[in-house]
Amino acid sequence: MAADSKPYDGPLLISAPGKVILFGEHAVVYKKTAIAASLGLRSYLYLENRSDNVIHLELPDVGLSRSWNLHDLPQPLPYAGSADDSHHPLDMPAELKQQLMSLIIGDDYDKNPAKEQAALAFLYLYISLVTPGDVRGLSVSVKSTLPVGAGLGSSAGFAVVLATALLIHFGHIVVPTKTVAEDQVQDRSEEREQALSQVNRWAFKAEQVIHGNPSGVDNAVASYGGAKRYTKGEGFASLRGFKSLRLLLTNTTVPRSTAVLVAGVGDKCRNFPNVMNPIMDAVQAISDDCASLFERHADGEVSKEQVVTRIEDLFDLNHCLLSAMGVSHPSLEQVRNITRQHGLRTKLTGAGGGGCAVTILRDGEFAKSVGFFYLSSANPLTLQIPHKKRLMPSFQI
Numbered sequence: 370m371a372a373d374s375k376p377y378d379g380p381l382l383i384s385a386p387g388k389v390i391l392f393g394e395h396a397v398v399y400k401k402t403a404i405a406a407s408l409g410l411r412s413y414l415y416l417e418n419r420s421d422n423v424i425h426l427e428l429p430d431v432g433l434s435r436s437w438n439l440h441d442l443p444q445p446l447p448y449a450g451s452a453d454d455s456h457h458p459l460d461m462p463a464e465l466k467q468q469l470m471s472l473i474i475g476d477d478y479d480k481n482p483a484k485e486q487a488a489l490a491f492l493y494l495y496i497s498l499v500t501p502g503d504v505r506g507l508s509v510s511v512k513s514t515l516p517v518g519a520g521l522g523s524s525a526g527f528a529v530v531l532a533t534a535l536l537i538h539f540g541h542i543v544v545p546t547k548t549v550a551e552d553q554v555q556d557r558s559e560e561r562e563q564a565l566s567q568v569n570r571w572a573f574k575a576e577q578v579i580h581g582n583p584s585g586v587d588n589a590v591a592s593y594g595g596a597k598r599y600t601k602g603e604g605f606a607s608l609r610g611f612k613s614l615r616l617l618l619t620n621t622t623v624p625r626s627t628a629v630l631v632a633g634v635g636d637k638c639r640n641f642p643n644v645m646n647p648i649m650d651a652v653q654a655i656s657d658d659c660a661s662l663f664e665r666h667a668d669g670e671v672s673k674e675q676v677v678t679r680i681e682d683l684f685d686l687n688h689c690l691l692s693a694m695g696v697s698h699p700s701l702e703q704v705r706n707i708t709r710q711h712g713l714r715t716k717l718t719g720a721g722g723g724g725c726a727v728t729i730l731r732d733g734e735f736a737k738s739v740g741f742f743y744l745s746s747a748n749p750l751t752l753q754i755p756h757k758k759r760l761m762p763s764f765q766i
């Protein structure tokens with residue numbers, strides 16, 4: 370628990386953005402650089418205390434509504450406040466995993482992996498973050514404006530709002546409140562950084578439960594927002610020169626699972642290392658080219674139009690490499706073909722296998738599709754605390 374923090378008793382309303390990966394999905398799992406940015410579509414969590422001993426989880430996006438008696442939950446795991454990220458959550462003792470699964474399976478088990486992974490991520494974070502002796506009942510609901518399982522980081526948005534809510538509720542991070550007197554207001558940027566790093570770290574653990582082997586790019590974008598380059602093990606670096614891009618997102622609505630697709634690429638890497646390593650290196654070269662393109666634009670060496678023209682070619686190259694990794698899908702190729710007939714370039718985004726495709730648009734081009742978003746350079750995690758049934762103005766942690 371942070372030095373001056375204590376359990377937070379009020380209700381919480383938390384939101385976190387989704388993301389679009391421009392370049393580097395899958396290769397980022399193998400320590401190559403990805404270029405990603407947050408989206409204006411978000412996941413929302415509402416948490417409130419209960420007067421009984423019940424922990425209630427409401428996840429309408431995956432059709433889950435479950436209640437557990439607090440006393441039926443496993444013993445809290447010792448809270449690791451400092452960085453101890455050596456163990457994978459799914460390597461928990463078999464007995465504990467069995468205990469958690471029996472809570473999830475219950476009487477109405479319908480073998481739905483989306484529900485199972487979401488509930489397991491919640492319970493894992495709950496027993497990791499709950500303060501021993503805390504007997505407050507709790508209701509947690511999460512609803513997203515992101516399509517779930519479509520490549521726009523719904524799992525990371527879910528992970529970030531859960532981690533933020535539980536870290537605040539159990540007093541591991543401090544919430545800036547309106548009660549701080551004007552003259553006591555100090556520069557809280559260090560505190561904010563520490564809070565965000567805790568959020569990101571615990572969200573990564575929830576992503577590990579859902580994805581198996583995530584790179585951390587999605588939860589980092591959902592925690593910090595903005596447009597960045599990300600390399601596993603090194604973290605985020607700024608993308609100098611990036612201002613905005615016009616993108617068209619098309620959801621093929623073909624369902625897929627990031628965990629399964631990431632595992633498939635892993636199999637290929639193990640079976641064909643001499644083929645896959647150069648493919649991953651080529652993706653690194655694409656991300657480097659994109660980053661240097663924005664820099665040259667910032668230095669006035671290339672125009673916005675030249676930036677877009679080169680990104681169009683990089684989209685094609687990256688998509689074809691992803692296809693070689695085995696993560697395209699006929700529906701994604703169809704989006705590519707149709708947009709190509711209109712002179713537009715498209716690649717898959719996120720884990721592929723269905724889900725969303727991203728098309729780059731030129732300034733002035735009219736997007737006829739409904740899924741049109743501006744990719745903004747700043748869209749950080751925002752946090753709202755409802756106060757006396759009124760929403761306070763949102764602020765950022």
Ligand SMILES: Nc1ncnc2c1ncn2[C@@H]1O[C@H](COP(=O)(O)OP(=O)(O)OP(=O)(O)O)[C@@H](O)[C@H]1O
Binds near residue numbers: 429
């Ligand atoms: N709003 C939500 N409510 C409950 N569970 C969610 C929600 N959003 C995501 N999840 C969990 O995350 C899973 C989807 O994660 P997955 O990583 O496969 O897709 P994604 O994150 O949308 O795409 P990508 O990882 O390619 O960006 C769901 O099956 C569910 O377990």
Ligand SMILES: C[C@@](O)(CCO)CC(=O)[O-]
Binds near residue numbers: 390394580719
């Ligand atoms: C496919 C992947 O690279 C991106 C999913 O949005 C997986 C990851 O980085 O965790």
Ligand SMILES: [Mg+2]
Binds near residue numbers: 522524525580587627
């Ligand atoms: Mg995901």
